[in-house]
Amino acid sequence: MSNLKEIKRKIKSVHNTQKTTNAMKLVSTAKLRKAEEAAKQSKIFAQKIDEVLSEIAFKINQYEGLDNKLPFFRKKEKVEKVDIIFITADKGLCGGFNIKTIKAVNEMLDEYKAKKIKVRLRAIGKTGIEYFNFQNIEILEKYLDTSSSPDYEKACKIIKSVVEDFIQGLSDKVVIIHNGYKNMISQELCINELLPVAAIASKEEQESSSLLDLEPESEEILNDLLNTYFEYNMYFALVDSLAAEHSARMQAMDNATNNAKARVKELNLAYNKARQESITTELIEIISGVESMK
Numbered sequence: 001m002s003n004l005k006e007i008k009r010k011i012k013s014v015h016n017t018q019k020t021t022n023a024m025k026l027v028s029t030a031k032l033r034k035a036e037e038a039a040k041q042s043k044i045f046a047q048k049i050d051e052v053l054s055e056i057a058f059k060i061n062q063y064e065g066l067d068n069k070l071p072f073f074r075k076k077e078k079v080e081k082v083d084i085i086f087i088t089a090d091k092g093l094c095g096g097f098n099i100k101t102i103k104a105v106n107e108m109l110d111e112y113k114a115k116k117i118k119v120r121l122r123a124i125g126k127t128g129i130e131y132f133n134f135q136n137i138e139i140l141e142k143y144l145d146t147s148s149s150p151d152y153e154k155a156c157k158i159i160k161s162v163v164e165d166f167i168q169g170l171s172d173k174v175v176i177i178h179n180g181y182k183n184m185i186s187q188e189l190c191i192n193e194l195l196p197v198a199a200i201a202s203k204e205e206q207e208s209s210s211l212l213d214l215e216p217e218s219e220e221i222l223n224d225l226l227n228t229y230f231e232y233n234m235y236f237a238l239v240d241s242l243a244a245e246h247s248a249r250m251q252a253m254d255n256a257t258n259n260a261k262a263r264v265k266e267l268n269l270a271y272n273k274a275r276q277e278s279i280t281t282e283l284i285e286i287i288s289g290v291e292s293m294k
Contacts, residue, residue, distance in 0.1 A: 084122065173195060
């Protein structure tokens with residue numbers, strides 16, 4: 001009888017867990033729809049501004065010495081200092097969402113360490129901060145409650161210090177790493193080399209850039225465009241990461257709900273089997289008692 005009570009207690013506990021994970025799945029699904037729409041809209045603008053800046057970088061490279069006047073387009077032959085901005089979740093229960101990002105950062109750290117290149121980390125999100133703190137790896141800047149509720153102002157604040165350090169020569173290269181949204185059931189790792197601004201690579205793209213021309217008076221416009229490019233790339237990375245996080249959490253909670261259902265089914269079978277054995281034992285005892293009285 002005590003065994004039956006224990007199984008019933010387990011069934012109730014797992015069933016309650018199933019209700020909780022299912023509720024969390026529904027919440028994540030609702031949040032995902034909103035975050036997905038924001039990420040898709042932001043992606044279009046981010047891609048277009050990337051194309052424009054790449055085209056400008058290509059034109060600047062055609063003029064000898066012009067890149068020296070424009071530090072954001074100047075690519076050093078020998079990189080000595082790199083800033084890595086990486087985004088992880090502030091909250092848990094999202095499966096292996098953070099693992100890809102942390103793994104990519106570790107691989108990049110090892111790669112640059114082998115080349116004797118100094119790396120400075122700027123961490124966004126509680127999970128990444130806690131991981132690297134535990135590993136005793138220094139983090140230059142830490143941002144909490146940002147990846148879970150991104151907005152344009154927060155993105156501007158983060159990227160401002162990064163750009164200032166690049167201008168002052170404290171870094172030669174800036175990389176943004178985050179786990180981005182691909183679709184409802186999958187995410188993809190995104191590594192974006194933000195600075196220096198890369199030029200168009202392919203011949204087809206170079207030919208298509210012939211409509212663009214640079215004027216000496218356009219420096220002010222270019223500066224405004226560059227600020228928008230930096231800020232929006234940072235903002236898009238935050239929004240894209242949030243959509244991917246909700247997608248991963250929805251998947252994780254769906255898997256947990258299905259596992260709980262399977263576990264309840266197993267426990268019900270075990271309960272029925274134990275109950276049958278108990279009834280059979282009681283019947284045998286009754287029959288044996290009656291036989292002994294004859």
